[in-house]
Amino acid sequence: MVKLRDFEVHMEQLCSDPNPFALVTLAHLQARRTRRNAFQRRHAKWHLTKLLLRRDWDRQRIIDLYRPLDWLLRLPASLESRVRRGIHLIREGTDMAYLSSLERYGLEQGLQKGLQQGLQQGQAAQLLDILELRFGTLPEAVRNRVATAESAQLRRWARNFVYAERLEQVFTAE
Known part of the structure; x- marks a missing residue:
């Protein structure tokens, strides 16, 4: 029986995998890995968020995939606001309007x-x-x-x- 944690050895491959569930799997693995360290979790969430936002997917697909990522990698409000600011900066630099002004x-x-x-x-x-x-x-x-x-x-x-x-x-x- 294959378990999600069995994919830990393939994290680099998951980062480049076009399958949307690869990102969800990464989020789960990172949530387990950073369970006791909010700063490492923020870094992991930011990394996965950038991967998601840089995919050539439509707005709704990105929103739908961000929900489980956001849920799995919950952060304290102060660290969450840093991730949101980063998302805003990425959006400003691309044509992809994740959330319009x-x-x-x-x-x-x-x-x-x-x-x-x-x-x-x-x-x-x-x-x-x-x-x-x-x-x-x-x-x-x-x-x-x-x-x-x-x-x-x-x-x-x-x-x-x-x-x-x-x-x-x-x-x-x-």
């Missing part, structure tokens, strides 16, 4: 929007919790109003809460 912009905007939405939802949930603790069960209209409010408004209502004796006072002086 427009796609990156969309991704960044989506992330920013998601973070803002998460912050707003957390603020709303916290405000609803403290309102219920002080004033009891809240009317559905108040719950909806809080759930749909912007972050700045939620912060104002939270400050009003400190001095409010009645629920209505939280929502005054908007």
